[in-house]
Amino acid sequence: MQLITESTNPERDSAIIEASQGGAATKDIADLHKISVGRVQQILRRHKAGEVFDLFLADGQQKVGVAQVITSRGFIHACQLAMREYRASFARLELPSWRLVAGENAIALNDPSLAG
Numbered sequence: 001m002q003l004i005t006e007s008t009n010p011e012r013d014s015a016i017i018e019a020s021q022g023g024a025a026t027k028d029i030a031d032l033h034k035i036s037v038g039r040v041q042q043i044l045r046r047h048k049a050g051e052v053f054d055l056f057l058a059d060g061q062q063k064v065g066v067a068q069v070i071t072s073r074g075f076i077h078a079c080q081l082a083m084r085e086y087r088a089s090f091a092r093l094e095l096p097s098w099r100l101v102a103g104e105n106a107i108a109l110n111d112p113s114l115a116g
Contacts, residue, residue, distance in 0.1 A: 001054070001065045004081050006046070006073070013043050020044055046072050053078040053102040060097060075105040076113055083114050 007013045012033055019029045020040075030037045049072035057064045067085065069078040079100045083090060090098075090109055099106045100114075107114065 002067045002085070004067045004069045004085055006071045006077070006081060007043075013047070016040055016043050017047050051078075053105075055079065055082050056101045058099050058101045058106070063101070066100070075102055076107070078102065079107055079114055083109075 003010075005013070016029055016033060019032070020026070026037050026040050026044075030040045033040070050070050051072065051074070053069045053071070053075060055066040055069055055078060057066050067082050069081050071077050071081060079102075082100065096108070096110065098109045100109065
């Protein structure tokens with residue numbers, strides 16, 4: 001399954017997280033990546049609050065792995081990120097029966113909350 005994050009620069013964010021876990025000072029990390037100290041702190045907060053959602057497509061009979069989504073904003077946002085990534089593929093499915101599922105959470109692909 002593909003990994004999807006809410007970050008626009010996941011490679012940089014991973015390097016920042018690793019440097020922080022290695023004991024590097026926030027200012028040094030910011031200088032290295034040419035970003036503000038506040039941005040580094042925001043990335044670290046988002047990482048700490050992040051949840052991992054293993055998303056599957058299910059139609060009641062089949063269950064197909066879609067992606068592993070990391071987000072700090074919950075199940076609906078994880079589904080929205082997956083919808084953005086796979087919009088063309090999902091559009092070809094017969095919408096009424098297909099749902100995105102992660103654990104006990106499920107939402108229909110045609111649910112209006114996924115449009116955002």
